[in-house]
Amino acid sequence: MASAASLRAGPDARGHFGAYGGRYVAETLMPLILDLETAYRAAQADPAFAAEFDWLMTHYVGRPSPMYFAEALTKHLGGAKIYFKRDELNHTGAHKINNCIGQILLAKRMGKTRIIAETGAGQHGVATATVAARFGLPCTIYMGARDVERQSPNVFRMKLLGAEVRPVESGSKTLKDAMNEALRDWVTNVHDTFYIIGTAAGPHPYPELVRDFQSVIGREAKAQIMEAEGRLPDVLCAAIGGGSNAIGLFHPFLDDESVRMVGVEAAGHGLHTAEHAASLVGGVDGVLHGNKTRLLQDADGQIAEAHSISAGLDYPGIGPEHAWLHSIGRVEYQSATDDEALRAFQLLCRTEGIIPALEPAHAIAAVTRFAPQMRADEIIVANLCGRGDKDIFTVAAALGVAL
């Protein structure tokens, strides 16, 4: 249990991380969110809940994911030792499944009989469809119509798993609009439906419980790097859209002062343009989707459309705990452009024989910038949070290759 002085003690009883977080939802949803919190507290106190979660992590997801020393990339960059936390090797190919297992176990405890979710790149949709199939619950996935187009392999995967995929035609037709539509579904089907939110954002207690379920990444990483190197890493690095893989890696290390942490936002066509998804570096405080956080918006409080080559990072907000960690300076937030991510994507393919998702390619892009500046005895752990099979069409198009 973290002490009050710990950076791991948040959120407070009302779901706030400093000035961020909270529960900004329609009154219709408030009683549900309070119920969810009660159910989560009961689950936390029940050893059987943790036991079932751990069993599924081991036997269904395939955890622990390896901690891999990327020797070839380390040599290529000529600086710090680079390790990858290989969450792309999980069942369904990304870290998203960790959170989905936790939430569907909660849904079951609460007696809910129907699952809904939003998805951007489709990884969270696939993970949700997977656990819904495994636990025998009907499942509806909301996905922006633009994302349905650029992530067609994942759309088909969700359908194979028995989910209904509803393309969302409103707004920018991407992740934020999918989340709006999922909230509209939830407010209409309050009695039987459980909403599995995919990132560490939304109304309290979602940011907290998603973080807790994803913290399996950081707990394993800590034990694995201690075993491999006998000490803590110097730098942790992870890509950030909503921020669930990053908070999962960072959170168990927050009180380890020697560990520097770098979150990498999507800079799209560049921070000097209007086409990026860097809500910390380029956004201001605001309220959307149930929480106060940093948002891309205009002077009138209208939400701007984000842009990233990676559909999973294409969101104008960010989880409230990241907004807080940014405000107190504990985590350093950088960004990588579409072009930098594409170069890192190809570099990893050629040097390590790993095709990463475009999301972690942003983290790798940042690593290529700072690893060469570091000493050979320093250690970087980067989160390889998803595999790139889903992105080959996007990458081919960006490279001008006809498939």
Add this chain to the structure above:
Amino acid sequence: MSADRLSRTFARCAAQHRAALVTFVTAGDPDLTTSPLVLDALVRGGADIVEIGMPFTDPMADGPAIQAGNIRALGGGVTLVRLLAMVADFRTRDADTPLVLMGYFNPILAYGPDKFARDAHAAGLDGCIVVDLPPEEDAELATALTGHGLHLIRLATPTTDVRRLPAIVSGASGFLYYVAVAGITGAGSATADDIGVAVARIKASTDMPVAVGFGIRTPAAAAAVARVADAVVVGSAIVELIGAAHTARANDLPGQVETFVASLATAVRAARLDDAA
């Protein structure tokens, strides 16, 4: 004081033994030129209270009709500043009809809650309904609004249980807005019986007038709710009419709105007379 407009209106309707008719339109819908004419048409048609929607890019509690209204209005260039100018302009023609802003929190937060409350009071607004601001998060805005004599109107819903109701009622002012359907605007409808039970439950814990909205689309439906509530709110049906008339390039859009609102007003005014007969 401007906030008295609401209590005067409810008192007048009560004296006439009828419910108040509340009509909702989105500010700037279908465009900045037509929108003020629509406000006037609502009043001419017989609206007792006007809810004016502040458009938002991400209206999470709204169905397709009001989403479309928001898109038309934002496309036409409405901002919170222009909305307040529209309110001030309306006040030069109408000093009495209460105007209540309905919207989401982010545009108000971006404007600055205190500055917003000051400017809204100066413009002649009477209160605010902020959809995504439950009592747990509304302290900052409540303080700002109350400080400038505006009402913070709170919502109760079918999921609001006996444990929550007291917290909602305490600190609410103006009237209580009962959302009759667990869902988004413009979809589904509750039975008059269910609404009657819910209103009675709310009335047991407050003396405030209770307005009922969501899913009320026709004069008959409005009349049914008018028998059991202090006010009836109609929104999506009017916004749909504006959308259709705009698409058809109708040159009498305000006239069509007035005619429809008049049919609602007639039904609401006659509702309790039918009972007596």
